[in-house]
Amino acid sequence: GAVVSQHPSWVICKSGTSVKIECRSLDFQATTMFWYRQFPKQSLMLMATSNEGSKATYEQGVEKDKFLINHASLTLSTLTVTSAHPEDSSFYICSARASSGSGNEQFFGPGTRLTVL
């Protein structure tokens, strides 16, 4: 149980285009989902917290208009990187916290590798 999927697993796009990444909780409902960015050989950097039915809460320094987050249902959150540039290339990981669970555990998706040319 507690499986989180991400789609796509990798994407290559041209500079200036927008890319949408989906995060789904497959067997549980997640009122809260998180989006992280990870640079090579570094830890996860929290970008934003997404709550179903409300606006996402962005961490300091993360551009809201650049990284659009939509948490449309209890099982789906999307991250759209708008007008992507090479510096947006990174590994993006989502996680989901169950509506009822123990210990604040987050379940992580497998990640999406974004490469902007």
Added chain:
Amino acid sequence: AQSVTQLDSQVPVFEEAPVELRCNYSSSVSVYLFWYVQYPNQGLQLLLKYLSGSTLVKGINGFEAEFNKSQTSFHLRKPSVHISDTAEYFCAVTKGGGSYIPTFGRGTSLIVHP
């Protein structure tokens, strides 16, 4: 606010040798502690967690960790590692008792040599 320190960025070890990955945290309140493993190009997988109770926590893949409140540590151990344990390991801490977002350490790269 909490913080997590993983002192070792890289730990090389030979196969079948024991290993310890160190994690220290700072917090003024009670905490929950986690260890995650990340294989290349994959997301994080929970190895084990400490919420309360016994300070020795056993996880998957033969790993265990001990919560030491006086030393504010939560070191991860395995008595005999395998090549397949080569991965990045992250320690994380969150406030206990509420829906708080965890703070991650910078990670320790475990490299198991044959």
